[in-house]
Amino acid sequence: MTEHEQRPPEMKRHEQGNIGWAKSRRSLWWGAGLLVVLIVAVVVWWKPWQSTGAVLTADAAAQSVLDQYPGEIVNSTLKDGTYIMQLRSETGLYDVQVDAVTAAVNSIKRLESNPQAEEKTLWSREQIKTALLKQQTDNQLVSLELVEQQGSPVYTAVVKAKDNSREELTIDPYTGETIASKTIAAPTTEPTKDDPKPQFLSERQAKQKALAEVPGEVDDIELRGTNSGNPYYLVEIDLEDGREAIVQVNAISGAIRSVTWDEDDD
Numbered sequence: 001m002t003e004h005e006q007r008p009p010e011m012k013r014h015e016q017g018n019i020g021w022a023k024s025r026r027s028l029w030w031g032a033g034l035l036v037v038l039i040v041a042v043v044v045w046w047k048p049w050q051s052t053g054a055v056l057t058a059d060a061a062a063q064s065v066l067d068q069y070p071g072e073i074v075n076s077t078l079k080d081g082t083y084i085m086q087l088r089s090e091t092g093l094y095d096v097q098v099d100a101v102t103a104a105v106n107s108i109k110r111l112e113s114n115p116q117a118e119e120k121t122l123w124s125r126e127q128i129k130t131a132l133l134k135q136q137t138d139n140q141l142v143s144l145e146l147v148e149q150q151g152s153p154v155y156t157a158v159v160k161a162k163d164n165s166r167e168e169l170t171i172d173p174y175t176g177e178t179i180a181s182k183t184i185a186a187p188t189t190e191p192t193k194d195d196p197k198p199q200f201l202s203e204r205q206a207k208q209k210a211l212a213e214v215p216g217e218v219d220d221i222e223l224r225g226t227n228s229g230n231p232y233y234l235v236e237i238d239l240e241d242g243r244e245a246i247v248q249v250n251a252i253s254g255a256i257r258s259v260t261w262d263e264d265d266d
Helices: 008-044 058-068 125-135 203-213
Strands: 073-081 082-089 090-101 105-113 140-149 152-160 166-171 177-186 217-224 232-238 244-250 256-262
Touching: 058 073, 058 082, 058 090, 082 105, 125 140, 125 152, 177 217, 177 244, 203 217, 203 232, 203 256
Parallel strands: none
Antiparallel strands: 073 082, 082 090, 090 105, 140 152, 152 166, 166 177, 217 232, 232 244, 244 256
16 A cells, blocks of 8 residues: 555545645735736826826917917827927928927927028127228228117127218128118317317316315325326325225316225224
């Protein structure tokens, strides 16, 4: 008699029960795994994290794009909550992807460029200056500035002729062409060859101007800048509280240019 045949009936029933329980447990795990897969599939299909807002119409989404990028919408397709549009503007054809709920532009990419659209490049100051000197061979360039007129950049230049007459030019900053010009009066403060030399204030007059600005006692006065064309008096004034003021007085007009203070170290 074999060992298997010698086992009592109770042991046989116990072994058969263990085998049945193992099979049931495997079936339970398989069922639980299948349930998890089904739940994940439902969540992915439902997408509860996405906005539940109403989807915009194609016209509303297109108008939102045109408000930001002027042109013409030539094609529009709704796919997975996104409008895929083709926008034709002056500079070319663009692929635009727009959120169908919020109308936010997610991406924009140029598909074709417009060969007729030329990208303008602003001329530098040196380029404008070179072009002007070629055009104004007999005139002297006094000033050249890049300014804004009516929302667009332009260069303004002032040129002086040999007879001391002046002309203001408005220049296209992209082509260097003169688009406007007008004659302007020469500054009255600039002396000509026939004009007498400007008369300076005396030291006494300069002191009076300085003391009218800062009352005190004049400690020193000095005339400077006579060779630079911008002369001024430097007047040092002692105050009763121990401070010292340094006043710059225009040597021709008597205007106060500046006042600086030197605090007493004591």
